[in-house]
Amino acid sequence: RITFLHQPENEWKMGRWWSVCAGWIAPIMTAIMILWWMAQSIAWFPDDWWDPSNLDGLATVVLQTVLLLALLLVTNRSVARSIKRKYFNGKDFPEIPEEYR
Known part of the structure; x- marks a missing residue:
């Protein structure tokens, strides 16, 4: 901070x-x-909240969240590798270009 x-x-x-x-x-x-x-969600669907084919159930949301997080993790790693040495060295704040000051 x-x-x-x-x-x-x-x-x-x-x-x-x-x-x-x-x-x-x-x-x-x-x-x-x-x-x-x-x-x-479990109270709304007590019999099949664990079933991923129930579009309104908890299992569908959990499955989609896990898949999204896996996709974001892979994407983040590839983007971070591609810009690692170009913009941020891990210690210093990069200079602000004159047109943005």
């Missing part, structure tokens, strides 16, 4: 509140909502 967000070009100053919201509050609220929806 300090290295990348607190640049002279940035108008917004992100304090400790941002780290708490992004690191704790948002993930906890997301997990609560997902768990609540999973429980509701």
Whole structure:
């Protein structure tokens, strides 16, 4: 947060509140909502919530999520390898071109 967000070009100053919201509050609220929806989905379809052919069931969403995450992981690795040495060295913030200042 300090290295990348607190640049002279940035108008917004992100304090400790941002780290708490992004690191704790948002993930906890997301997990609560997902768990609540999973429980509701099982209650809506108690006999076949595990069946992937049920388009409204929990198993379909879980299967699609796993497939999407696998696809995104493969895509992310290939893109990261292709730009690794061009833009970001892992330590320094890249220079902002003059036309964007």
